[in-house]
Amino acid sequence: MQGRQILALEFRNQASDERVMYVSAIIAAGGHGRRLGAGVPKQLLDLAGRPMLRWSIDAFLACDRVSEVVVVVPPEWADAPPACLRVPGVRIVVGGERRQDSVANGFDAVSTRSDVILIHDAARPFVDAAMIGRAIDAAAETGAAIVAVPARDTIKWSPAEMGSAAGGQPRGDRRVIERTLPRESIFLAQTPQAFRRHVLREAVALGRAGVEGTDEAALAEQAGHQVRLVEGSARNIKVTTAEDFAIAKALLEMTNDTRTDASGFRIGSGYDLHRLVEGRPLILGGVTIPFDRGLAGHSDADVLCHAIADAILGGAAAGDIGQLFPDTDDRWRGASSVELLRQAVDLVRARGFRIVNLDATVIAERPKLGAHRASIAASLASVIGVPDSVVSVKAKTNEGEDATGRGEAIAVHAVALLEKA
Ligand code: MG
Numbered sequence: 001m002q003g004r005q006i007l008a009l010e011f012r013n014q015a016s017d018e019r020v021m022y023v024s025a026i027i028a029a030g031g032h033g034r035r036l037g038a039g040v041p042k043q044l045l046d047l048a049g050r051p052m053l054r055w056s057i058d059a060f061l062a063c064d065r066v067s068e069v070v071v072v073v074p075p076e077w078a079d080a081p082p083a084c085l086r087v088p089g090v091r092i093v094v095g096g097e098r099r100q101d102s103v104a105n106g107f108d109a110v111s112t113r114s115d116v117i118l119i120h121d122a123a124r125p126f127v128d129a130a131m132i133g134r135a136i137d138a139a140a141e142t143g144a145a146i147v148a149v150p151a152r153d154t155i156k157w158s159p160a161e162m163g164s165a166a167g168g169q170p171r172g173d174r175r176v177i178e179r180t181l182p183r184e185s186i187f188l189a190q191t192p193q194a195f196r197r198h199v200l201r202e203a204v205a206l207g208r209a210g211v212e213g214t215d216e217a218a219l220a221e222q223a224g225h226q227v228r229l230v231e232g233s234a235r236n237i238k239v240t241t242a243e244d245f246a247i248a249k250a251l252l253e254m255t256n257d258t259r260t261d262a263s264g265f266r267i268g269s270g271y272d273l274h275r276l277v278e279g280r281p282l283i284l285g286g287v288t289i290p291f292d293r294g295l296a297g298h299s300d301a302d303v304l305c306h307a308i309a310d311a312i313l314g315g316a317a318a319g320d321i322g323q324l325f326p327d328t329d330d331r332w333r334g335a336s337s338v339e340l341l342r343q344a345v346d347l348v349r350a351r352g353f354r355i356v357n358l359d360a361t362v363i364a365e366r367p368k369l370g371a372h373r374a375s376i377a378a379s380l381a382s383v384i385g386v387p388d389s390v391v392s393v394k395a396k397t398n399e400g401e402d403a404t405g406r407g408e409a410i411a412v413h414a415v416a417l418l419e420k421a
Contacts, residue, residue: 025070104207115196117200139196268312272303284410312341355418
């Protein structure tokens with residue numbers, strides 16, 4: 001846990017010079033929507049390699065102006081949150097019965113320092129920093145703002161009582177139009193929605209008093225606040241049906257084809273060496289290898305995890321494990337290197353990177369590693385959260401030369417390919 005805090009600190013500090021306001025983001029993911037896939041909650045369905053919920057989380061984490069991210073999850077996730085929520089800088093809160101109850105729980109959990117609070121629906125994976133920024137700016141100025149898009153279709157008004165001769169519930173094919181609304185006055189609400197803290201407090205209080213709102217803006221309006229409309233995006237769709245999901249996938253594939261400076265492939269390299277000593281277990285890639293000696297070091301000295309973590313961090317230009325887990329810090333004494341590797345992976349994923357593949361060469365005169373290669377690769381793949389097929393571990397001797405060749409040390413070279421979505 002401490003590692004996560006350190007990473008969160010490192011991650012956030014980058015923005016501290018520019019930050020003038022404390023901005024909290026509440027991502028509402030408390031729903032139980034299972035319409036899209038067999039038994040898998042909608043928020044966790046895989047969308048181009050990431051659970052849908054992670055696209056929103058990563059967008060807010062990547063936005064320099066957002067100071068903290070609170071994700072509201074279904075109560076049944078409370079004890080064992082899904083792996084995709086183990087992200088430095090993200091807090092988890094349990095949701096309530098209705099969406100507005102979940103947002104109210106999120107509101108209770110945000111920092112008391114919050115100036116502006118953003119609410120975002122986890123079913124809108126295409127939110128981006130520009131939209132978030134517009135919502136923050138407008139809310140800071142006027143108290144409340146939502147992103148929205150102008151209606152492009154002509155809007156017909158057909159109240160529920162129309163279309164049924166008997167005056168009962170209308171059937172869809174029997175409804176009639178009462179009038180056509182002026183399209184230029186119609187806007188379709190999206191999220192994020194942003195509020196000065198006191199405005200959201202009043203909206204939440206109204207909701208708790210029994211007023212129903214389909215979004216937080218509706219509650220703020222009813223509390224007497226003006227809500228500003230800022231530019232959303234046609235891409236910022238809400239994924240509700242299987243058709244929406246197919247559209248979302250297609251949109252992501254299009255994005256991946258358009259490589260700009262901000263997207264594309266990145267390569268990282270890592271190297272590490274540890275001395276072999278008596279009285280220590282030999283751990284490589286999280287697997288304990290039977291041998292009469294083990295690697296000396298501050299942590300468990302898993303030289304393979306260290307080199308791979310450095311390759312992954314290097315690909316994202318996110319520093320190295322020496323910076324993230326300094327050996328001057330007692331908290332890392334005896335730390336599991338598998339956990340350090342996992343933290344490094346979480347950090348680069350939070351910055352929008354996907355791990356494409358990894359290749360490592362272990363230089364060891366002894367023990368012979370051939371029989372362990374597959375289990376080491378499988379262990380690494382499981383820690384990193386990628387298929388076994390993209391992790392390669394090779395073993396070499398050093399022909400008796402140097403410290404590794406004399407069997408005094410084990411060294412590892414690793415490369416990682418990352419892709420920025
Ligand atoms: Mg090391």
